[in-house]
Structures are given as structure tokens and as C-alpha cells.
Amino acid sequence: MTQARNTHASPAPLPAAEADLDRRSIRARTEPMTITALGDAIYEIGTEHGTTYLVDLASNRCSCPDHTYRDVRCKHLRRVAIEITEGRVPPPGKLAVECDVCGEELFVDERTVQEESHYCETHTLEPGAFVRDRETGDRLLVVHVSDRRADRVRIGESAYSVATYPNNRSYDPTDSVVGAVYPQSVEMTGRGPEPDELRVYSFPYSRLERIA
Ligand SMILES: [Zn+2]
Ligand SMILES: [Zn+2]
Known part of the structure; x- marks a missing residue:
């Protein structure tokens, strides 16, 4: 008979601690916060009240009073986890940068963040990619992507660098x-494909636009 009585009993209120936890997870989702990945698994949280806290995902700690004094999994720790899971904030080991061409945000390995240029998937040029020359509309095939800057590569014996060559001057010299x-x-000939002129031309990276 004990069982029957239990079935009809009104639901027990949530234990205080659990209700608290619930409220915390709602706040974790809904409160306005700005989150910036700083590297080394550290995230800076800006709250709507202008307070800044640091979340360290390596040790799962936050500098806010809720975590420091009450030792709970605070809304900041939760929020960082949510934002990472949903892809809006880079996971530990990565940092957010902007594509050099379109400005789209992308996540890169934090060890390569110092590199001068970063490109989104659409704007990543690699050998074999077909591209359009933004100046002339010509279709080209990429054969080489160097790690040298346009302002440091001379064109033949001329006084021009790739950056100062006419038509290239409006592009970033550090490309x-x-x-x-x-x-x-x-040209296709009886002996197979025959290049009548297979000269490789040098371009600043952002002058070329990837085409499908
Ligand atoms: Zn916190
Ligand atoms: Zn892009």
C-alpha cells in the first residue's frame, strides 16, 4: 500500500540546491555576456554590469564570487561551455581571427595566430584552385602559394615588387x-597538352578570388 500512496502524493518541491542550479543554468544561457578567448584555455567574460571575470577551462575555475566563495559551477563557466559547444567561441587551443579578405570570423590554432594572414574556407587559395583575377576577370589556376610577402618579392629584374606593380597597389602589401x-x-595538340606559354605570374593573395 505504500506504493499506492506514493503515486498520489503531490510532487515534492525541488530541493533548494537543485532549484538554485536550475536558475543558474537559465541565467547562464540568457544573460548578456561578452566572451573573448585569450588563449591558454582562458576566457574573458564581460558582464552587462561592466564587470570582467576570467574563466580558466584548464582548471575549470572562474574569478567571480559565486565560484570563488561558494564553489559552484557558476553561470560563466556554463556559458563558456555552451558557446564553445554551439561554435560561437573558439575551443581551448584556438583563437578567433578574421579572414583577411572578407572579415568572416574563423578559429585558428593559437600557435599560428601570429601569422600575418588568415583566410576563411572560401578564400583559402591552394595549388589546383581555380581563381578569378579581380582586376581583369581572367580565370587562372593557382600553382603555388608562397609564404613571402608581396612587398618583398621583386618582379623579374624590374624595380617593382609584387606589391608596387601597377594594378597591385590597392592590395595589402603584406599579402x-x-x-x-x-x-x-x-593547347591540345596531337602530342597531348602542350603549353605554348606556361609562365607563372605572381599576384598578391587578395587579388585572386576563388571560383567554384
Ligand atoms: Zn563565474
Ligand atoms: Zn573570407
Whole structure:
């Protein structure tokens, strides 16, 4: 008979601690916070009241009073976890940077964040990619992506660098130099494909736009 009585009993109120936890997870989701990954698994949290806390995911600690004094899993720790899971904040080991061409936010390995240029998937050029020359509309095939800057690569024996060459001056002089060929310069002959001129031309990275 004990069982029957229990079935009809009104639901027990949530224990205080659990109700507290519930409220915390709602606040963790809904309160306005700005989260910035600083590297080394440290995240800076800006609250709507202008307070700044640091969350360290390596040790699962937060500098807020809720965590420091009450030793609970505070809303900041929760929020960082949520934002990472949902892809809005970089996970530990990565940092947010902007694509050099379109400004889209992307996450890169924190060890490579000092590199001069970062590109989103659409704007990543690699050998074999077809591209459009933004100046002329010509279609080219990328054969080489160098790690040298446009302002440090000279064009032949001229006084120009890739950055100062006419038509290249409106592009970032720190762009990487990309080598590309005109695929229409390859001619099909009885002996197979024969390039009549397979010269590799140098371009500042952002002058070339990837095409499908
Ligand atoms: Zn906290
Ligand atoms: Zn981009």
C-alpha cells in the first residue's frame, strides 16, 4: 500500500540546491555576456554590469564570487561551455581571427595566430584552385602559394615588387604572393597538352578570388 500512496502524493518541491542550479543554468544561457578567448584555455567574460571575470577551462575555475566563495559551477563557466559547444567561441587551443579578405570570423590554432594572414574556407587559395583575377576577370589556376610577402618579392629584374606593380597597389602589401598560370594557354595538340606559354605570374593573395 505504500506504493499506492506514493503515486498520489503531490510532487515534492525541488530541493533548494537543485532549484538554485536550475536558475543558474537559465541565467547562464540568457544573460548578456561578452566572451573573448585569450588563449591558454582562458576566457574573458564581460558582464552587462561592466564587470570582467576570467574563466580558466584548464582548471575549470572562474574569478567571480559565486565560484570563488561558494564553489559552484557558476553561470560563466556554463556559458563558456555552451558557446564553445554551439561554435560561437573558439575551443581551448584556438583563437578567433578574421579572414583577411572578407572579415568572416574563423578559429585558428593559437600557435599560428601570429601569422600575418588568415583566410576563411572560401578564400583559402591552394595549388589546383581555380581563381578569378579581380582586376581583369581572367580565370587562372593557382600553382603555388608562397609564404613571402608581396612587398618583398621583386618582379623579374624590374624595380617593382609584387606589391608596387601597377594594378597591385590597392592590395595589402603584406599579402602572400601567389603563383598562377593561365590554363587557356595550354593547347591540345596531337602530342597531348602542350603549353605554348606556361609562365607563372605572381599576384598578391587578395587579388585572386576563388571560383567554384
Ligand atoms: Zn563565474
Ligand atoms: Zn573570407
